[in-house]
Amino acid sequence: MSDVLLEVTGARCEIPTARGDVIALGGVDLTVRRGEIVGLVGESGSGKSTLAKLIVGAKAPGARISGRVVLDGEDLESVKPETARGIRGRRIGIVFQDPMMALNPVVPIGRQITEAAVHNRGITREQARAEAVELLSQVGIPDAASRLRHYPHQFSGGLRQRVTIAMALACDPDLLIADEATTALDVTVQRQILDLLSRLALERSLAMIMVSHDLSVIAGRTHTTAVMYGGIIVESGPTAAVFDAPQHPYTKALLEAIPRIDAPPHSRLTAIPGNPPDLSRLGTGCPFAARCANAQPDCLPVVPPVTHPVADRTLRCYHPVDSFADARKAP
Amino acid sequence: MALLEVTDLVKRFKVAGGTIEASSGVSFTLERGETLALVGESGCGKSTTGRAVLQVPGPDSGSIRLRGEELAGRPPRETKRQRRALQMIFQDARSSLNPRRRVRDLVAEGLIIGGMNRVDAATRVDAMLRSVGLEPDRVGERRASEFSGGQCQRIAIARAMVMQPEILVCDEPVASLDVSVQAQVINLLEDMKQQHGLAMLFISHDLSVVRTISDRVAVMYLGRIVEIGGVEEVYSRPRHPYTRALLDSVPVADPHQPSTGPALAGDLPSPMNPPSGCRFRTRCPMAQEICATAVPELRVMPEGQRSACHFAEQVAA
Numbered sequence: 001m002s003d004v005l006l007e008v009t010g011a012r013c014e015i016p017t018a019r020g021d022v023i024a025l026g027g028v029d030l031t032v033r034r035g036e037i038v039g040l041v042g043e044s045g046s047g048k049s050t051l052a053k054l055i056v057g058a059k060a061p062g063a064r065i066s067g068r069v070v071l072d073g074e075d076l077e078s079v080k081p082e083t084a085r086g087i088r089g090r091r092i093g094i095v096f097q098d099p100m101m102a103l104n105p106v107v108p109i110g111r112q113i114t115e116a117a118v119h120n121r122g123i124t125r126e127q128a129r130a131e132a133v134e135l136l137s138q139v140g141i142p143d144a145a146s147r148l149r150h151y152p153h154q155f156s157g158g159l160r161q162r163v164t165i166a167m168a169l170a171c172d173p174d175l176l177i178a179d180e181a182t183t184a185l186d187v188t189v190q191r192q193i194l195d196l197l198s199r200l201a202l203e204r205s206l207a208m209i210m211v212s213h214d215l216s217v218i219a220g221r222t223h224t225t226a227v228m229y230g231g232i233i234v235e236s237g238p239t240a241a242v243f244d245a246p247q248h249p250y251t252k253a254l255l256e257a258i259p260r261i262d263a264p265p266h267s268r269l270t271a272i273p274g275n276p277p278d279l280s281r282l283g284t285g286c287p288f289a290a291r292c293a294n295a296q297p298d299c300l301p302v303v304p305p306v307t308h309p310v311a312d313r314t315l316r317c318y319h320p321v322d323s324f325a326d327a328r329k330a331p
Numbered sequence: 332m333a334l335l336e337v338t339d340l341v342k343r344f345k346v347a348g349g350t351i352e353a354s355s356g357v358s359f360t361l362e363r364g365e366t367l368a369l370v371g372e373s374g375c376g377k378s379t380t381g382r383a384v385l386q387v388p389g390p391d392s393g394s395i396r397l398r399g400e401e402l403a404g405r406p407p408r409e410t411k412r413q414r415r416a417l418q419m420i421f422q423d424a425r426s427s428l429n430p431r432r433r434v435r436d437l438v439a440e441g442l443i444i445g446g447m448n449r450v451d452a453a454t455r456v457d458a459m460l461r462s463v464g465l466e467p468d469r470v471g472e473r474r475a476s477e478f479s480g481g482q483c484q485r486i487a488i489a490r491a492m493v494m495q496p497e498i499l500v501c502d503e504p505v506a507s508l509d510v511s512v513q514a515q516v517i518n519l520l521e522d523m524k525q526q527h528g529l530a531m532l533f534i535s536h537d538l539s540v541v542r543t544i545s546d547r548v549a550v551m552y553l554g555r556i557v558e559i560g561g562v563e564e565v566y567s568r569p570r571h572p573y574t575r576a577l578l579d580s581v582p583v584a585d586p587h588q589p590s591t592g593p594a595l596a597g598d599l600p601s602p603m604n605p606p607s608g609c610r611f612r613t614r615c616p617m618a619q620e621i622c623a624t625a626v627p628e629l630r631v632m633p634e635g636q637r638s639a640c641h642f643a644e645q646v647a648a
Contacts, residue, residue, distance in 0.1 A: 043509035156598040186372035187536065188595040191580035195594055213509070216539075216582035220589040240586040257514040258584050259543035265562045266521065267543060271514035275479045291511075 002073060005174055005207050006032040006055065011067035013050050013231075015060050022280045024050040024060075026231040026287075028067070029306065029314075032175065037201055037208045039218030039239060042228030043254075043276050048211045051228070052179045055209070057088050072174065089120045093168030097180035099160035102167070103152040109163050110148025117170040128170070135166040140196060158189035165196065169204075176201070179211040194221060215258060219243055227251045230277045230287025232303065237313030247309055247320040249294045286317070294319040332399050333360035334530055335384070335498060340393035340403075342376075342383050349603045353379035354390065355554030361498065366524065366531040368541040368562075370577075371551035374602055380551070381500045381534045385417050386410070397498075415445065418491035422503035424483035428490075430476035434460070435467070437475060438490045445494075459493040462526070463519060481512035485519065492523055499523070500532045505540060517544055538581050542566055550574045553602055553610040559629065560636020570638035570646050573611045592647070609641070617642050 013025040025047045032038050042048045057076070059065055069076045071091060076084040096102045104112060113135065114128035123131075129148070136144035139162040152160055161181065168176055178197055182190040198221055201208045212218055218225055219239065226236035227248065235248035246252040256270040274291040285300035286292070292299070296319055304316040342354040354376040361367050369377040383390040386402065395403045397417070402410050421427045428437055435456055442452040457467040463485045475483060484504060491499055501520065505513040521544065523529055535541050541548055542562060549559040550573065558571040569575045579592035597614045600606055606613050612622040621641055629637040640646065 043511060158598050186599075187538070187580045188372065188576055189598065190582075191594045192596075194582070214582070215510070216584040219584045219586045220582060243584065243586045254510060255584065257510050259514075259517065259537075259539040261539040261542050261566070261578070261581055261583060263543065265542060265545060268521070269514035269517055269543065271518055272511035273515075275481060275512060276509055 003033050004031055005034045005036075005072055006030070007068075007070040008051070008055065009068045009070075011051060011054055011069070012065070013047075013054060013059065014064045016062055016064075017280060020280045023231050023282055024063075024279060025054065025067075026282070026303065028228075028231075028233050030226060030233065030236075032207050032209060034174070034207055035201075035205045036224060037198075037210060037222045039222035039225040040209055040211045040228060041213070041215055041218045041225060043213055045230075045276050045279055046228040047231040047279075048213075048228045049179055050231075052094070052177050052209060052211050056092050056094050056177065057084060086120065089116060090171045091173050092175045092177065093171065093173040094177040094179060095161070095164050095168050095181040097183050099157070099164045100152065102164045103160065105152050108149050108151055109155075113148075113163070113167050113170050116167070120171050132166065132170065135169055136163070138200070139163075139166045139169075140192075141166070158185060158192060161185065161193055162196065165193075165200070169200070172204075173206070175207045175209070177209045177211065180213065181210075182217065183212070183214070190217075197221075215243075215254065227254070230282060231279060232287065232316060233314065234288065234316050235314065237310075241313060245321075247313070247315045247322065248288075248317050249292045249319070249321055250288045252321050253291075253293070294321075333396075334363045334365075334398060335361040335532075336394070336396040336399075337361075337380075337384060338394040338396075340380060340383055340390045340395065342379050342388075342390045344379075346603070351602045352554055352605075353602070354383060355605075356393075357551075357554070357556055359549055359556065359559060361530050361532060363497070363530055364524070364528045365547065366533055366545045368533045368535060368545040368548045369551055370535055370538060370541050370548055372536060372577075372599065374553070374599055375551040376554040377534045377536075377551050378502050381419075381502055381532055384532065385419055385500055386414065387419075415441075415494055416497040417500065418494050418496035418498070419500040419502065420484070420487045420491050420504050422506050423480075424487040424504075425475070425478075425480055427487055428475040428483055431474055433472055433474055434465075434478075434486055435471040437486060438493055441490065441494045455493055456489075459489045463489045463492070463523075464515075465489070479512075481508055481515060484508065484516050488516075488519060488523065492527065492529075495527070496529070498530045498532060500534070502534045503536065504533075506535070506537065513540075520544065538566075538577060550577065553599070553605050555610060555639065556629065557611060557640070558636060558638045560632075560634070564632075564634040564636045568634050568648060570632045570634070570636060570643045571611075571640045572615050572617050572642075572646055574638075575646055576614075609639070617645065 008030040011025050011028040015022045040048045113132040117128045133144045182193045222239045225239040225242045226233045229250050235251050253272045272291050277287050289295045289299040304318050307315050309315050338358045340354050340357045344351045357380050371377050397413050438456045439452045460467040505516050545562050548562050548565050549556045552573050558574045576595040608624050609622040609627050612618040627639045627641050629639045631637050
């Protein structure tokens with residue numbers, strides 16, 4: 001059994017709109033090992049959610065998708081769509097930002113949790129029910145057996161998100177994708193849910209992709225971090241290395257733009273000028289060039305290729321942070 | 332005399348099945364040129380309190396004094412002039428601006444309503460657009476719908492600041508902005524404060540943003556202020572178990588510094604039926620019998636802030 005669980009190569013996603021094609025993903029590679037927690041971080045429109053959805057086989061109407069998704073050695077694009085759907089259903093679970101969008105408001109949660117398990121794993125309703133009670137207690141819902149009959153509106157926001165986590169785990173997946181799963185929650189509840197996800201990943205040797213706009217959420221809870229901007233992964237590597245020594249000017253600027261809870265009051269923030277790019281009007285070249293402090297004329301003709309400055313790190317930049325520092329030191 | 336003095340502010344809302352006291356006896360003062368943050372989780376009453384100060388809608392009881400003059404309970408006509416010194420910006424700037432109106436008209440609206448002639452207003456508007464970082468000749472004739480969230484927040488800030496307010500109430504002004512743009516808006520608000528000697532009532536759920544921008548902070552829980560004081564004191568030595576839990580829950584963008592302290596258990600109780608005594612006691616790791624019977628009053632702590640906890644002295648450092 002190989003160490004690699006998921007391998008995405010050359011993922012592209014183009015969505016035709018009235019204003020022209022939106023290039024939501026412009027060629028992305030991503031590898032997730034068994035038991036690895038990968039943080040996918042970026043601002044709105046960076047393509048992080050599109051990538052998560054592409055992995056679970058969901059796409060916007062009319063979107064043109066290309067690239068390979070290999071799950072545990074099986075190429076999901078080369079098998080029949082029904083087969084791919086079955087594999088995804090059993091082996092990948094996903095949790096979204098808004099649990100009310102994921103849950104059917106008029107169906108008791110018990111049936112919603114067991115539905116996929118009955119369908120995908122062919123177990124009986126009774127078996128699935130017993131498992132659902134067990135799952136609900138695992139995700140921290142007290143009095144689980146009696147709550148199976150309850151409807152989503154009878155739960156608080158934090159508990160609802162626990163229900164969708166139980167739903168995502170019902171088929172005992174190898175990979176859990178948490179797409180902004182704590183963004184809508186208050187900070188004390190966010191902490192509870194993040195603790196829960198970390199614990200579940202450890203106990204079940206789950207691999208996890210945590211999609212977030214919030215670098216702080218990613219920092220303490222992932223092994224690997226991939227930073228997205230304008231539809232590509234601009235930088236990736238072990239989380240500590242990426243945060244301690246960012247190579248891409250965007251990662252560095254983003255880290256400097258975060259207000260820090262340990263900084264003295266009225267510390268001036270280092271803002272990034274301009275706005276995130278309009279994906280329907282991406283020009284050629286590096287999508288960050290227009291806002292980048294290191295940008296040079298050679299950034300514009302072609303998007304920088306993926307390079308490996310050191311083992312297990314990737315970078316897409318012609319003028320990374322270090323080279324710029326060296327250039328400035330030179331007389 | 333404080334610039335703004337809010338005393339025992341109460342605001343109730345009727346909802347299906349009962350009444351919610353969203354703001355339940357809130358008192359604070361705001362000095363000239365000072366930023367006071369109201370911080371707390373959803374449903375704590377921070378926005379209700381901020382809006383009540385501007386009378387949108389006004390409180391059910393309590394006093395709001397601007398330079399000593401009472402605003403609460405008086406008909407809107409009588410307080411029109413005073414209320415001009417209070418301006419507000421919102422979380423969703425895009426929906427706070429009429430998408431079909433031109434930027435110059437949006438920013439001038441308050442001045443025109445106030446009776447200024449169009450020529451004088453236009454001069455003021457263009458100067459203000461420049462000072463929020465927008466080029467009037469480039470953006471002035473465009474419509475609000477053409478701008479991004481961050482740009483719209485700049486326009487909203489210009490629209491508020493052109494009235495030369497003494498107090499700007501900011502309700503989650505950066506909560507829906509991307510990090511890179513959020514920093515631009517925070518810096519702009521700091522500039523406005525410096526240049527115009529502005530006082531700000533800054534409503535936010537984000538403790539990191541609050542730390543960066545505020546001089547003092549009031550932590551709210553279920554309609555009450557549980558701790559209030561200087562940002563340094565409250566953040567470095569919280570004296571309420573809720574403040575402690577909030578600070579422990581904030582994720583830090585440092586992979587070597589995982590979350591500290593135990594996570595807070597449970598969810599917010601129903602605001603329709605808040606716990607007796609201390610409203611935080613149902614989730615408080617330090618709760619004792621007295622917490623269910625006696626409402627804790629705000630008391631002065633050795634560090635200078637005030638805390639409403641019977642056991643404030645025992646809160647973990």
